[in-house]
Amino acid sequence: MAHDTHDTHDTRDDKLTVAVLGPGGIGGLLAGLLARAGHRVICLAGEETAEALRTSGIRVRSGVFGDFTARVEADTELRTPVDVCLVAVKHTALDTALDRVPPAALGEALLVPFLNGVEHPAALRARYRADLVAPAVIRVESTRVAPGEIEHGSPFAEIDLTGDGVAKERLVSLAEVLGAAGPTTRVLPDETATLWAKMSFLAPFALLTTRYGVPLGEVRTARRDELTALVEETAAISRAAGGPADPAQALARYDAFPPQTKSSMQRDAETGRPLELDAIGGALLRAAERSGVPAPVTERLVRELRAAGH
Ligand SMILES: NC(=O)c1ccc[n+]([C@@H]2O[C@H](COP(=O)([O-])OP(=O)(O)OC[C@H]3O[C@@H](n4cnc5c(N)ncnc54)[C@H](OP(=O)(O)O)[C@@H]3O)[C@@H](O)[C@H]2O)c1
Structure with missing residues (x-):
């Protein structure tokens, strides 16, 4: 040892x-x-x-x-x-x-x-x-x-x-x-900053690719406005929780990924496995509520994913 x-x-x-x-x-x-x-x-x-x-x-x-x-x-x-x-x-x-x-x-x-x-x-x-x-x-x-x-x-x-x-x-x-x-x-x-840095990048990518069943390339082109709104919303929630907030950097990172990139939440949905929806979207909503930050895009996506049986 x-x-x-x-x-x-x-x-x-x-x-x-x-x-x-x-x-x-x-x-x-x-x-x-x-x-x-x-x-x-x-x-x-x-x-x-x-x-x-x-x-x-x-x-x-x-x-x-x-x-x-x-x-x-x-x-x-x-x-x-x-x-x-x-x-x-x-x-x-x-x-x-x-x-x-x-x-x-x-x-x-x-x-x-x-x-x-x-x-x-x-x-x-x-x-x-x-x-x-x-x-x-x-x-x-x-x-x-x-x-x-x-x-x-x-x-x-x-x-x-x-x-x-x-x-x-x-x-x-x-x-x-x-x-x-x-x-x-x-x-x-800084534990909070470390965990929120990952969350801020992951949540918009996971929620949008899973909700629409399309790879990242299509999200960042066909649904650019929604992606931008969600990235900004997530950044505001992260900032309020003590984490980092750099929406422009998050968007630039998405843009650098190959267009066919899928999230693991999306792959879980495709194979009928349970999603970490509560740990990602649910946690985001709970953090937003605690700090009073509005989260309309997250709310809708989580609601729609749950309505789809996830
Ligand atoms: N995979 C990635 O690339 C990746 C990247 C970044 C972060 N993460 C995160 O890492 C975490 C793990 O993800 P993963 O992709 O590695 O998951 P995974 O491939 O599904 O592996 C989960 C493992 O947990 C085992 N397991 C399930 N229930 C168990 C129980 N009651 N007792 C003991 N073992 C149990 C499963 O066993 P069986 O083999 O018997 O089914 C499986 O080996 C997730 O939070 C994910 O978001 C994953």
């Missing part, structure tokens, strides 16, 4: 024991990369997925990190002391999945959620020690195509690690481990 060392020697002592709750697109990629780097990885999943991982390991296909198979351990519940527990389930599964991580089993381990959204850190802090919850934001496109089979499609994988009240040296140490395993990782000081 090495969470308090900065040594870079390649000895067993430098290696962490890492639990990964939800070995899907994100969790599976990180579990595979960390296991390949020599860390002990214990994936926490349902019995069937755990069995598949024990038998075949995690197979990653990635243009950036290469194609490889990594052996991992797998269990249905955390029963072993770990240094870190990564949480990478969807928001819709979070409550149930956390039953696999009893607070006593977590001990002094950092709990690092990779979920999109802004409300899950408070939910985790209500259940676990607040100073151990270190939220991360990840920019990547990675898909679990079958249990233990991960396709990392984006030419990048970047992590921002943060955590108000979490010991800085533990964040730095974990960032070094993650960075050495693959994803470019930095530690950012």
Whole structure:
């Protein structure tokens, strides 16, 4: 266990024991990369997925990190002391999945959620020690195509690690481990700003592509006014919540993406899976209401998506 060392020697002592709750697109990629780097990885999943991982390991296909198979351990519940527990389930599964991580089993381990959204850190802090919850934001496109089979499609994988009240040296140490395993990782000081930066970019993209069932290219041309209005609305909500607000930069980033880009919410809708609509659109509306910022575009889109059965 090495969470308090900065040594870079390649000895067993430098290696962490890492639990990964939800070995899907994100969790599976990180579990595979960390296991390949020599860390002990214990994936926490349902019995069937755990069995598949024990038998075949995690197979990653990635243009950036290469194609490889990594052996991992797998269990249905955390029963072993770990240094870190990564949480990478969807928001819709979070409550149930956390039953696999009893607070006593977590001990002094950092709990690092990779979920999109802004409300899950408070939910985790209500259940676990607040100073151990270190939220991360990840920019990547990675898909679990079958249990233990991960396709990392984006030419990048970047992590921002943060955590108000979490010991800085533990964040730095974990960032070094993650960075050495693959994803470019930095530690950012302001948790609210970090989470809202991602939310401000993601929410307009996810809500509009999913509502209209078209890729980003069509949203930014055929629905430019609506996109602009939603980006400005989201920026105002973010600013009121203590986050960044730069609508022009958000629009410029959308414009730089390939036109066929789809959001993961849209892909979930296409495959009939539950959407993280409440964690994105719902959370945006709750934040708007708390601060008294008008959110008519968000309100309508969330209402229409819910009316469509999502
Ligand atoms: N994928 C991306 O490119 C990406 C990028 C940025 C952010 N994110 C965010 O990262 C989070 C995770 O997304 P994802 O795409 O990685 O999701 P995902 O591919 O659907 O993976 C979720 C994993 O959670 C597991 N799971 C579900 N219920 C569980 C339970 N009760 N106990 C244990 N494991 C459970 C699933 O197990 P099974 O394998 O058995 O189904 C699956 O392996 C989301 O908040 C998403 O918005 C994703």
